[in-house]
Amino acid sequence: MHLIKSRLSAMIAAIIAAVAIIATGSGSAVAAPHTGEMFLTFIRHGESAGNASGLIDTSTPGPGLTDKGWAQAAAVAEYLADCKFDGVYASTMIRTQQTAKPTSDRCHRSVTVEPGLHEIEAGIYEGQPEHEGGRDYFAAPLQWIQGNLDARIPGSIDGHEFKQRMDDSIQDIQNRGSKRATIFSHGGAIMIWTLMSVSDPDPSKLQSDPLQNTGRVVVKGTPEKGWQLVSWDGTPTA
Secondary structure (H helix, E strand, O other): OHHHHHHHHHHHHHHHHHHHHHHHOOOOOOOOOOOOOEEEEEEEOOOEHHHHHOEOOOOOOOOOEOHHHHHHHHHHHHHOOOOOOOEEEEOOOHHHHHHHHHHHHHHOOOEEEOHHHOOOOOHHHOOOEHHHHHHHHOHHHHHHHOOOOOOEOOOOOEHHHHHHHHHHHHHHHHHOOOOEEEEEEOHHHHHHHHHHHEOOOOOOHHHHOOOOOOOEEEEEEEOOOEEEEEEEOOEEOO
16 A cells, blocks of 8 residues: 555656646747747759749749759758758748758758748749849839838739748747758848848848859848848858
8 A cells, every 4th residue: 555655646746747847838849939049041942944944933833953953952961061950941842842952861851841931923024034024023022122011013912921921931930949940942032031121231232142043141030039131142241
């Protein structure tokens, strides 16, 4: 009887301890939301068949990488070979997921697809030659950077919708506990979100230093407190 009582007391103590841990959030998967400073490394995808065609292509899932694009993706994996990141994320588009694959394989981290990270939908400019429709396609996003989020790409989204879906995906990344996430996305989406979101943005970078395939942008901060630009395509800014 004494042995039974001792075991029962131990079981009750263990249950009380477990309840206390859950109540305080320690070690619990459903604890309070993750907080603290994050470092986000955005990487544009490698060359896609759409890029090679010279046509505006923002459709989902879109075309895959060219041979050159796969070589660029392999080079990204070499750059990230130290694996000093805690999550790999990609958009719903094939070209970002393929660009992420060599890094994912090398560092043994699966790719999480985030629906808000895809390219800015081109609307009526979809399928047009980039050298003809590119300026009109980016007319509204340029206004978003200047604060006019009501501007809408004809047949597509406005700035509120774009920023909300990007912010929602970044919030998801934070909620998963990532502090140093590597995010494979798209040139327009990365540049416009960054210039809409960071303190002291420099819109001239869109013309003077646009992101090429596998170009990268690093920001730090939190969804709650905002973001600061750390580097633009390898050049430190902070």
